[in-house]
Amino acid sequence: MPPHVASPIRQRIREHRAKRGWTQAKLAERAGLALGTVGLAERGKHDPHHVTLDAIARAFGITVEELMMPYRMSSLSVSEPPPSHDELPQSLRGLVDLLRDEPEPVIRVVTAAARAIADELKRRSPDTLGKARSSR
Incomplete structure (x- = not known):
């Protein structure tokens, strides 16, 4: 994963975890990952593998795509029909x-x-x- 993509994802993982009041241990438990894997993903010690991102996204109840979206875009409502x-x-x-x-x-x-x-x-x-x- 290119560094310009990985850094925002790390930040988004941290934001989602903080929004829920979860510790890294809680996220690791819910995602079925080792605590060290979550810590490394958040600290940027390695680029998160797609399997790791999928597990983290599922723990948050979102898709990997939503996890990768910038904060402002992820909060947009896309449930209404597109305009003509x-x-x-x-x-x-x-x-x-x-x-x-x-x-x-x-x-x-x-x-x-x-x-x-x-x-x-x-x-x-x-x-x-x-x-x-x-x-x-």
Whole structure:
């Protein structure tokens, strides 16, 4: 797992555990993992194996995909039906057109993620966006 992916996952494991008030030992017990495995995953001593991530996600009652999502995106509601094509801002219509043949749940998740990204970009100042663009 690339380091840029592993670090946020480690943080997310810690966040989910803390949100539930669990110790590492409690998470290890619920996930059926050794305490050391959970500790290493949270401290970043190694990249968590997909089997480890699956066990941890199941212990939290979520999917591995949800565990890997950034915090803001994981809290989005994707239970409502996706908006019609005409209801979407022009900037999202092309994205939805690309996903036209995908199942509705995939479209919901991608639409929610795109909205979260758009909202985050709107919140940032023009200076911040300018710096981000110039560093590419």
